Amino acid sequence: MAQKVSVDISRRNRGEVLKGAESCPQCSQLLTAEELEENYRVCRHCGHHFRVTARERVAQLADTGTWSEIAANLRSADPLDFFDLRPYPERVEEAEYDTGLPEAMLTGTARIHKMEVVLAVMDFQFLGGSMGSVVGEKFWRAAETAIETRVPLAVVCASGGARMQEGILSLLQMAKTTCAVELMAQVPVPFVSVLTHPTTGGVLASFATLSDVVIAEPGAFLSFAGPRIIEQTIKEKLPEGFGLAESNVEHGQVDMIIPRSELKDRLVQILGMLEGGVACALEPLWEEEESRPGRRGAFAEAIGRIKSLANPSRRPPKR
Numbered sequence: 523m524a525q526k527v528s529v530d531i532s533r534r535n536r537g538e539v540l541k542g543a544e545s546c547p548q549c550s551q552l553l554t555a556e557e558l559e560e561n562y563r564v565c566r567h568c569g570h571h572f573r574v575t576a577r578e579r580v581a582q583l584a585d586t587g588t589w590s591e592i593a594a595n596l597r598s599a600d601p602l603d604f605f606d607l608r609p610y611p612e613r614v615e616e617a618e619y620d621t622g623l624p625e626a627m628l629t630g631t632a633r634i635h636k637m638e639v640v641l642a643v644m645d646f647q648f649l650g651g652s653m654g655s656v657v658g659e660k661f662w663r664a665a666e667t668a669i670e671t672r673v674p675l676a677v678v679c680a681s682g683g684a685r686m687q688e689g690i691l692s693l694l695q696m697a698k699t700t701c702a703v704e705l706m707a708q709v710p711v712p713f714v715s716v717l718t719h720p721t722t723g724g725v726l727a728s729f730a731t732l733s734d735v736v737i738a739e740p741g742a743f744l745s746f747a748g749p750r751i752i753e754q755t756i757k758e759k760l761p762e763g764f765g766l767a768e769s770n771v772e773h774g775q776v777d778m779i780i781p782r783s784e785l786k787d788r789l790v791q792i793l794g795m796l797e798g799g800v801a802c803a804l805e806p807l808w809e810e811e812e813s814r815p816g817r818r819g820a821f822a823e824a825i826g827r828i829k830s831l832a833n834p835s836r837r838p839p840k841r
Contacts, residue, residue, distance in 0.1 A: 683723015
């Protein structure tokens with residue numbers, strides 16, 4: 523004779539039990555909000571780097587009380603009257619509400635360990651960190667500020683690429699930001715970029731990889747297109763780890779990988795070395811027009827010293 527079995531199907535309120543906790547996507551360990559905040563939103567078990575917002579990034583890098591935002595009043599227009607499933611202005615308004623930001627890039631001046639810098643930080647939560655006309659203009663103004671004040675520029679990138687809702691206008695920002703980088707190089711003003719997960723598309727193909735030193739966070743995906751798109755195009759299986767920061771360092775696309783907990787210290791060290799190279803450069807930084815442009819003198823030596831930090835095997839022998 524079958525026995526009766528009592529089954530409790532009452533639903534637990536997991537929101538109260540695990541309030542603010544997040545599960546690591548790499549090792550599945552449960553991490554409290556306090557643990558993540560204390561460790562720069564990095565898993566203490568496996569080192570997985572969680573995404574951070576633009577304001578969190580500024581708080582991690584800038585000295586307390588030194589942040590001053592620039593170009594804060596810029597807002598996206600809708601010159602194409604773009605409509606997919608929803609009107610473009612409605613998507614922007616929702617992104618503003620969700621993130622508390624006016625756009626996908628936050629720009630301003632700050633001090634990092636007492637060193638004055640111009641800081642531009644992208645936020646992936648704002649329409650995937652996509653680059654439209656406002657992001658391009660914000661980067662331009664950040665570069666202008668760096669040039670006018672002779673202060674180095676540091677950019678933290680996180681983007682899915684150009685913003686499709688602005689069509690060709692978003693693609694034009696690749697040229698605009700590239701011109702801004704060239705203007706900084708002519709001064710010259712040190713420019714360092716930090717690529718975080720993910721940095722792809724038009725952002726990766728423009729200012730993000732044109733800096734004097736390109737830094738990446740561990741495990742960040744850095745590729746113009748996603749693996750699935752590439753495999754479908756070339757009809758081949760991509761190697762394991764394709765597009766990750768570690769693969770990009772191996773193939774020379776990125777200069778070094780720096781864990782988030784070390785980023786502030788290493789960033790000011792690199793910018794300080796670049797500033798020293800600029801200050802004591804006695805030779806022209808470019809050849810005449812008939813020759814191919816290239817860095818020369820102490821500035822080039824400074825960059826070589828910085829890159830040697832990432833690869834000890836390439837360090838020059840002591841004299």
